[in-house]
Amino acid sequence: MGEAANDTVRLLWEQPPRPTRGPKPALSLERIAAAGVEVADAEGLGAVSMQKVAGLLDFTKMSLYRYVPGKAELVALMVESAFGEPPAPADLSDWRDQLTAWAHHLSEAIARHPWLLDATLGPRVLGPRELAWLERVVAALDGHGLTGAERMDAAVLLAGHVRTIAEQARAVGPDGSPEAELLAALGTVVHRHADRYPAVAAAMADPDGRDQALDFGLARILDGLAALIDRRTGPRRTASPTENPSSQGRADN
Amino acid sequence: MGEAANDTVRLLWEQPPRPTRGPKPALSLERIAAAGVEVADAEGLGAVSMQKVAGLLDFTKMSLYRYVPGKAELVALMVESAFGEPPAPADLSDWRDQLTAWAHHLSEAIARHPWLLDATLGPRVLGPRELAWLERVVAALDGHGLTGAERMDAAVLLAGHVRTIAEQARAVGPDGSPEAELLAALGTVVHRHADRYPAVAAAMADPDGRDQALDFGLARILDGLAALIDRRTGPRRTASPTENPSSQGRADN
DNA sequence: AGATAACTGTGTCCATGGGACACAGTTCAT
C-alpha cells in the first residue's frame, strides 16, 4: 500500500549507503536526471521515455531500473534537478520586494524548463529543492500578522499565478510553431463569432500587448496582500514581529 | 502543416452537414464525448483510451476514428461537454459579486470533473462553451476603466487561481487514497526536516484548516482589482462607462 | 586462495497505447 509515495520520498530525500559488494554502478541518479532534463528541454516531457533517456547515456532501457523504480520517480528527480537552488534570501528588503523577486525567479526557472509545468501537475511529494523554494516565500511573509494557513495560501496564490502565466506564455512560441498556430486559430474563431463573445473580442482587440500578464497579476496579488497586512497589523503600526494572531481567526477576509 | 489545430476548430465550432449517402452513423460526437467523460470521471483522464471509450459504447476502437480525427480531439470534445453552460450573467450585481460567483461556479465545475485540470493544460483551442465562460468574466469587468488587455489579464488571474486551488484540493482525497498518502508523506518529510524549512513547518503546523484557500486568494485578488479600479475611475467617482483610458497606458500597475 | 553472496547490466517477453490501412457491408442519387 502506497509504495509509490514511499519510493519517491526515499529517492528524493535519502541517499542509500552505497552497497559494498558487487560492481560499481556505472551510472548515477544525477547523470540520469540530467539526461532526462536534456531530453525534456529539447523535445518536451512527452518525449521522455526510458529508452530515449537510456539511449542518450548509451545504456539500455532496463539499466535505468537499477537506479530508479519507475518513470514517475525519474520525473521527480528531473524536477528537482531542473528547479535548481532557490534564489538567495535577500532578507534586507521588505516582503513585497522579496515576493516580487521570487515570482520573477520562479518564472525564469520555468521559462528555462517549460516542461516543469507538465511535470509538477497534481499532488506529489516535493523534493528538497522545491521545498526550499516554498520556504523562501513563506518565510518572507513571517511576522506580518498572517496565520500559518494564510501564509501558505498566499504562497500558493503567488506560485499559482506564475504557473498560470507560464502556461499562457507557452502559447506564444516562435512563428510557425504549432503553438503559434493554435493562438492564431483561436483569434480567428473569436473574431468570427464576435457577436456571441463581444467582451472577449473587444478585449482581444486591445492593441496593447499581453506581455504584462505576469506583472499585472502580481501587482493585484501584492496589493491585496498589502491590504490584508495593513488591516492585521492595525492602523497603529505596531509592526508586531511575532506569530499568529490566532485569537482573531480568519473571519476578516 | 498545422492540421491539428484546424481539425480541432472544425470539430468544436462547425458541425459538418450530414452526408446524404451511405449508412447512417450509429454513433454521434455527443455520445462519444459522453462516454469519454464517463470514463474520465470514474478513473481519471489517464484511463481514457480509444478502446476503453469504444468498449463502453460496444464498438471497436477504430469506429471512433470515423467521428474523431484522434485522441486529442476526443479530449477537446470531452472538455466542452464537461464544462457545461456558464452560469447566468446576473447583470444586476456589481463586478465583485459577479466575479466571486463565477469563481465558485468554475470551482464546482472542476470539482465535478477533476480531470478537467489535466485536459485543459497548455495552449489549445477553446470551444464555444469554454469561451462563453471567459466571456462572462471579461464582460463583468467592462466599464471600470481597465484596458482590454487588463481585463483579459484579470480573467486569467482569476481562472488561474481557481485552477490552482482545485489542483490542491485533489490532494485531500478520501482517507487511504493514494493522494491522501502523498499528503501524509509530505507532512512527514517537512516535519522531519523542520530545521531546514522552519517557516513551512510552522505554517503547516497551523491548526486552522486549509479549506479557505479558494476564498483567501479570491479575496486578495478582488481587493487588488478594487484598488486598481478605484485608482482608475479616479477619486472623483465619475464612473466613466466607456472604454480604454488608453492615454494613460498601463504604467501605473 | 577459493567460495559465495550481492550487485550490475542486459536480452527477452508481455500488455497496452495510438493510429494506418484495406476491406466488406450499407445506403442513396442517378
Place this chain on the structure above:
DNA sequence: ATGAACTGTGTCCCATGGACACAGTTATCT
C-alpha cells in the same frame, strides 16, 4: 440497377512501461 459515398471492423505496426531471468563482476568470509 448500378455505382459512389459512407460506415464499421480486422489486421497490422510501432512505441511505451515494466517483469523477469540470466550472465558477468566484485568484495567479503572461510
